[in-house]
Amino acid sequence: MSESLSALCYLIAAVCFIMALRGLSSPETARLGNIYGIAGMIIAVVTTLVTPHVVSFWLIIVGVLIGGAIGTYIALRIQMTALPQLVAAFHSLVGLAAVCVAAAAFTFPEAYGIGVRGSIHRGSLVEMAIGMAIGAITFTGSIVAFGKLQGLLSGRPLIFTAQQMVNAGLGVLLVLLIILFVWTEAAVAFWLTLLVSLALGFLLIVPIGGADMPVVISMLNSYSGWAACGIGFTLSNSLLIITGALVGSSGAILSYIMCKGMNRSILNVILGGFGTEGGAIAATDKGDRSVKSGSAEDAAFILKNAGSVIIVPGYGMAVAQAQHALREEADLLKKDGVKVRYAIHPVAGRMPGHMNVLLAEANVPYDEVFELDEINRDFASTDVAFVIGANDVTNPAAKTDPTSPIYGMPILEVERAKTVLFVKRSMASGYAGVDNELFYRDNTMMLFGDAKKMCEEIVKALE
Amino acid sequence: MADPVSLAERASQAAGEADTLARSLDALAHQLVQQAPPAVTAGTPFVFELTVFVLAVFVGYHVVWRVTPALHSPLMSVTNAISSVIIVGALIAAGPLGISFAKIMGFVAVTLAAVNIFGGFIVTQRMLEMFRRKR
Numbered sequence: 001m002s003e004s005l006s007a008l009c010y011l012i013a014a015v016c017f018i019m020a021l022r023g024l025s026s027p028e029t030a031r032l033g034n035i036y037g038i039a040g041m042i043i044a045v046v047t048t049l050v051t052p053h054v055v056s057f058w059l060i061i062v063g064v065l066i067g068g069a070i071g072t073y074i075a076l077r078i079q080m081t082a083l084p085q086l087v088a089a090f091h092s093l094v095g096l097a098a099v100c101v102a103a104a105a106f107t108f109p110e111a112y113g114i115g116v117r118g119s120i121h122r123g124s125l126v127e128m129a130i131g132m133a134i135g136a137i138t139f140t141g142s143i144v145a146f147g148k149l150q151g152l153l154s155g156r157p158l159i160f161t162a163q164q165m166v167n168a169g170l171g172v173l174l175v176l177l178i179i180l181f182v183w184t185e186a187a188v189a190f191w192l193t194l195l196v197s198l199a200l201g202f203l204l205i206v207p208i209g210g211a212d213m214p215v216v217i218s219m220l221n222s223y224s225g226w227a228a229c230g231i232g233f234t235l236s237n238s239l240l241i242i243t244g245a246l247v248g249s250s251g252a253i254l255s256y257i258m259c260k261g262m263n264r265s266i267l268n269v270i271l272g273g274f275g276t277e278g279g280a281i282a283a284t285d286k287g288d289r290s291v292k293s294g295s296a297e298d299a300a301f302i303l304k305n306a307g308s309v310i311i312v313p314g315y316g317m318a319v320a321q322a323q324h325a326l327r328e329e330a331d332l333l334k335k336d337g338v339k340v341r342y343a344i345h346p347v348a349g350r351m352p353g354h355m356n357v358l359l360a361e362a363n364v365p366y367d368e369v370f371e372l373d374e375i376n377r378d379f380a381s382t383d384v385a386f387v388i389g390a391n392d393v394t395n396p397a398a399k400t401d402p403t404s405p406i407y408g409m410p411i412l413e414v415e416r417a418k419t420v421l422f423v424k425r426s427m428a429s430g431y432a433g434v435d436n437e438l439f440y441r442d443n444t445m446m447l448f449g450d451a452k453k454m455c456e457e458i459v460k461a462l463e
Numbered sequence: 464m465a466d467p468v469s470l471a472e473r474a475s476q477a478a479g480e481a482d483t484l485a486r487s488l489d490a491l492a493h494q495l496v497q498q499a500p501p502a503v504t505a506g507t508p509f510v511f512e513l514t515v516f517v518l519a520v521f522v523g524y525h526v527v528w529r530v531t532p533a534l535h536s537p538l539m540s541v542t543n544a545i546s547s548v549i550i551v552g553a554l555i556a557a558g559p560l561g562i563s564f565a566k567i568m569g570f571v572a573v574t575l576a577a578v579n580i581f582g583g584f585i586v587t588q589r590m591l592e593m594f595r596r597k598r
Contacts, residue, residue, distance in 0.1 A: 017545045018522060024530040024538050027594040034591060037541055038584050041548060048551045054558030059570045063557065067577025074578075075585035083536060083586075090543045090583060093575040097549050100572035104556035108565030111555050123509055221539055228546045233512055235552050241512055242519040247546040249523035254535060346532070353535030360593035367596075371532050 009047040010239035016040025017243050021250065027366055044239055053111055080361045081318050084350040085149035088217055092142035094224040095201075098135025098231050099194065102128050105234055106190055112235050122182060124234055129178040129190075131230025133197040138223040140201035145216050148205075149350060155210025163207060164271065170200045208269065214258040215269045217351045222251025254352045261346030263398075263408040291427070294445040296457030299421055302445070303329075304462060306383035306419075308339040310375065312412055313355060314348055316389025316425070317451050323362035325455035326388060330364070332462040342369045343376075343412050345393035376413055385417035389451050391424070395436045406434055420444045423454050537590045544583025550576035 016036045023033015048054065078086050105128055109115050114124040147153035174196045181189035208216050225247025232240025259266050303309060311330065317323060330340045342364065348355040359369055379385060387394055394414045397404040414420050415438055422439065424446060438444055447454050530538050553576055556569025 013548070014519075017548075018526060020541055020545065021523070021526045021530065021538070024534045024541070026531060027534065027591070027596075030534055030537060030591045030594065031588070034537075034541060034584065034587050037545055037587075041545065041580055041584070044548050044551055045554065048554045051555070053555045056558060056560045059566065060554060060557050060573055063570050063573035064577045067574040067579075068581040071578040071580065071582030072585055075582040075589065078586060080590075083540075086582075086586065087539055087543060090540075090579050093579050094543065094546050094549065097547065097553060097572040097575040097579075100568040100575070101549060101552040101556060104565040104568040104572070105552070107568075108556065108559075108563060111559060111565070112552075217539070221542060224546050225542065228549045229516065231549055231552050233509075233516075235555075236508060236512060237551060238512070238515050240548060240551060241516050242522075243545055243548045245516050245519035246523040246526070247542040249520050250527040250538060250542045253524065253527045254539065257532075257535075344533075349536075351536060352539060353533060353537070356533040357536045357590050357593065360590070363593075365596070366533055366594050369533060 006047050006051055007238065009043055010237070013040040013044040013047070014239050014242040016043065017246060021246060080357055081321070082150075083354060083357065084213065084217055085146050087351060088142045088146040088149055088220065091217075091220045091224045092139050092146065095135045095138030095140075095142060095227055098224075098227040099132050099139060101231050102132035102135065102234065103190075103194075105231075106187075114234065114236075118185065120185060125182045125185060126178070127230055127233035129181050129193055131227055131232075131234055132190075133174060133178065133193060134223055134230055135227035136194055136197035137201035137204065138220055138227050140198045141205040141216075141223070142201075142220050144202055144205040145213065145220060148210055149213055155213075157209040158206045163203070167200065167203050170196055170203065174200060204270065207271070212262075212264075212269050214347050214349070214351050214354075215255055215262070215264075215266070218251050218254035218258055219266075219270075220251070222248050222255060225249070225251055257346060258352060261410065263406070263410065289440045291439050291446050292442070292444065293448055294421075296447065296454060297461045298445065299447050299454075300458045300461035302419055302421065303333055303338065303384055303386070303458070304336055306338055308382045309333060309341075309384045309386055310379060310382050310414075310417065311340065311342045312385060312387040312390050312394060312414060313342065313344070313359065314388065314390025314393065315350060315355075316391075317423075318349065318355070318358050318389070320389065320451035322388065322451035322455050323358050323364075325452050325459060327359075327362045327364050328459050329455050329462065330368075332459060336462075340368065341375065341378075343372070343379075344369060345372055345390070345412055346410075348390065348393065372410060372412060379413045379416040382417045383419065385414035385420045386423070387414055387420065388423040388455070391422075391436055392434065394438060395434060396438060397434060397436070404434055414438070415441070418443065421447055423447045423449070423451050425450065534591075534594070537587050540583050540587045540590065544580055544587065547576040547579035547583065550580065 017040045020033045020037030023029045023036065105112050109117060109120045115121045144153065148155050174193065177189055177193045177196060181193055205216060225244045228240055229244025229248060232244050255266060259269060317326065333340050342359060344355050356369060360366060392406055394412050395406060396415050398406045398409040398411045401407060420438060420443060422444060426448065439446060550573060553569050553572030556565050557573050559566060
């Protein structure tokens with residue numbers, strides 16, 4: 001296959017990848033988009049396999065078989081609640097693969113046409129070092145994120161003294177090492193760059209708290225793209241550059257959306273430490289105000305007599321695996337002629353769009369599910385807001401109390417509904433550690449208990 | 464009348480002169496080509512790659528903003544799968560005959576990327592199946 005022909009095939013693959021993202025603009029076209037993505041990948045792999053560089057296939061076949069089997073097994077078995085940690089784990093693999101390719105290019109540059117060992121083109125060295133560094137940061141960073149999401153590591157931010165100084169120092173050291181590597185092309189400099197990058201990835205994510213994980217995952221998504229991009233520059237491969245840029249900008253946009261959903265700057269998230277002093281704030285604000293609590297029967301009565309209901313699910317609902325019971329409840333209400341809709345906050349789940357997937361898995365029709373901007377004004381004309389497993393995203397303090405840590409965060413304005421029902425385990429505050437004054441209002445009824453049990457009891461009462 | 468031998472000599476002389484003339488013309492042409500400004504090229508390979516990169520970032524920016532927020536999770540898993548196109552670099556490392564450090568690195572990278580490609584596309588498909596219109 002001539003070089004122009006393979007470049008042309010790579011171009012087709014790149015267009016397929018763009019189409020894959022393009023398809024996601026609506027659920028109707030998304031499946032076709034995914035097919036485009038798969039086709040693009042097959043074209044890219046086959047094109048590479050028929051180039052004259054590749055003459056020995058057995059190791060490649062073994063690798064694809066092992067990797068493919070593992071990937072297929074995991075993807076088919078994974079629970080949708082565990083999706084964020086799966087994605088984090090996958091990001092780490094992209095990072096590590098980038099490191100491996102950079103190492104291969106460094107020790108055997110002839111295969112990639114970037115010079116010979118000992119005198120690799122200077123430009124390629126720069127690109128190689130940067131690609132490897134981003135890959136290594138993605139690798140260890142994603143492992144930490146995975147550990148936190150999976151509960152292997154504490155979700156609480158780990159802060160030690162002079163942490164930011166250490167990180168800044170490592171950053172400077174990394175730049176110096178890359179310069180040294182480009183200058184001398186010494187193997188020692190290469191491996192030291194790798195080591196420092198690995199350490200930096202680890203230290204960058206460790207101080208970030210569990211509540212910020214949606215941002216972290218999106219950020220690592222972006223990094224994995226830039227790593228692929230760096231390798232693409234090293235190998236002068238347009239397909240890798242284009243794909244890396246697509247993925248990189250996608251992750252960056254998602255990070256931005258998540259940050260906006262929490263009203264935090266990306267810098268603030270990266271510096272970490274959110275939620276550390278939360279407990280103290282909640283404790284000072286408690287007082288002896290009373291709340292009105294009700295039973296499942298009371299809730300069923302209120303819901304049945306409502307004309308319209310908006311359900312606000314939060315991550316607590318997913319943890320309790322209440323989505324199926326919740327959908328049954330909604331079905332019964334719809335049968336009674338109640339208008340039921342769902343309102344989703346951008347950071348309702350553990351990753352962007354997570355809650356939508358969880359509801360879709362429970363067979364909730366996607367046209368009943370609305371984003372914050374689409375539905376917020378409708379709360380005023382709604383009879384009942386049914387908040388289940390969510391707290392901070394409904395807290396009016398975000399609009400009224402400038403001293404609150406969540407001040408400025410966009411919220412779902414459930415307080416405008418005629419009645420607010422809160423399903424909660426206890427009065428404990430949410431992730432941000434802020435008390436929610438809605439609990440004490442006259443038109444609020446607290447339904448204490450496990451989200452799943454509560455929904456099942458409401459279903460029984462409705463029947 | 465000149466004898467045929469001197470005629471042949473003169474002919475070969477003339478041929479030699481023609482040859483040197485042609486050579487100098489050729490050299491002149493080469494010089495001209497070298498001195499003429501490179502008309503329409505995209506500059507060095509790096510600048511070309513940078514062009515591709517910047518344009519791709521713009522394409523990505525516009526395409527991703529059009530993705531409906533409900534499908535942000537599938538977006539993440541599918542970008543994850545396609546970023547494993549890094550397998551292209553891994554295949555080249557794993558391709559040569561014989562065993563070397565680079566080849567082992569290539570093998571590891573092929574395996575890792577394959578986990579991601581299969582896992583990423585399958586889990587995306589699983590999610591998208593859930594977003595079929597109900598009833």
